[in-house]
Amino acid sequence: MxxxxxxxxxxxxxxxxxxxxxxxxxxxxxxxxxxxxxxxxxxxxxxxxxxxxxxxxxxxxxxxxxxxxxxxxxxxxxxxxxxxxxxxxxxxEFLPKQLSDEEITEAVKAAVSDTGAESIRDMGKVMGALKGKYTGQMDFGKVGPMVKDQLCQGGNC
Missing domain, CATH: 1.10.1510.10 (Uncharacterised protein YqeY/AIM41, N-terminal domain)
Incomplete structure (x- = not known):
């Protein structure tokens, strides 16, 4: 339903x-x-x-x-x-269960891996994948910096 x-x-x-x-x-x-x-x-x-x-x-x-x-x-x-x-x-009551911080971290890592993102230029692809899969389950205002940190770990910022 x-x-x-x-x-x-x-x-x-x-x-x-x-x-x-x-x-x-x-x-x-x-x-x-x-x-x-x-x-x-x-x-x-x-x-x-x-x-x-x-x-x-x-x-x-x-x-x-x-x-x-x-x-x-x-x-x-x-x-x-x-x-x-x-x-x-x-x-x-109508929103899906919110993901924990650990689950969000894992989702970000998986999205970066799945999209093949390598630099900060790919942040839009990663955020799009996350929004498509986890709408209503996480605060994307908080997730954005996490994605940026994940993408910058390789020194591509």
Whole structure:
């Protein structure tokens, strides 16, 4: 079952269970997905969005809420920070399990090997391979420097 179907089923269940906060978060997820579909239609791509794109949207939503929660905590608004963290928990139900640091390191090594990357110029190929295989399972903002370090070990930087 694809992620979008799971979100819609959870939305219906939240309506039945009268869970207001969960329902609001699930509606935000649906709105973000529909916004992406509309943007794609405007750009001339009418094939709909795939599961990988839905996972990317969910990852972005999680990252935004983490940043907001951190800002609220720094500002002393713990009630708002808690609300953001609750939304993160709901969004993460639909994301695949995050890889551990060791698993990410192994994935980076495998991607470098599989793509035949030899220098920093090949970083795009490696990142593309990782995104194709591990979307939603790792933070690519953190993975980029790891790929760069891996590629620079050979002294090709």
């Amino acid at each position: 694809d992620t979008r179907t799971r979100v819609n089923q959870a939305l219906k269940q939240a309506m039945k269970d009268r869970e207001a906060s969960r329902l609001a978060t699930l509606r935000l997820i649906n709105a973000a997905i529909k916004d992406r579909e509309i943007a794609d239609r405007v750009d001339g791509e009418s094939g709909g969005i795939g599961d990988a794109e839905v996972l990317a949207i969910l990852g972005k939503m999680t990252k935004q809420r983490n940043e907001s929660a951190r800002a609220y905590e720094e500002g002393g608004r713990l009630d708002l920070a808690e609300r953001e963290l609750n939304e993160i928990a709901i969004i993460e």
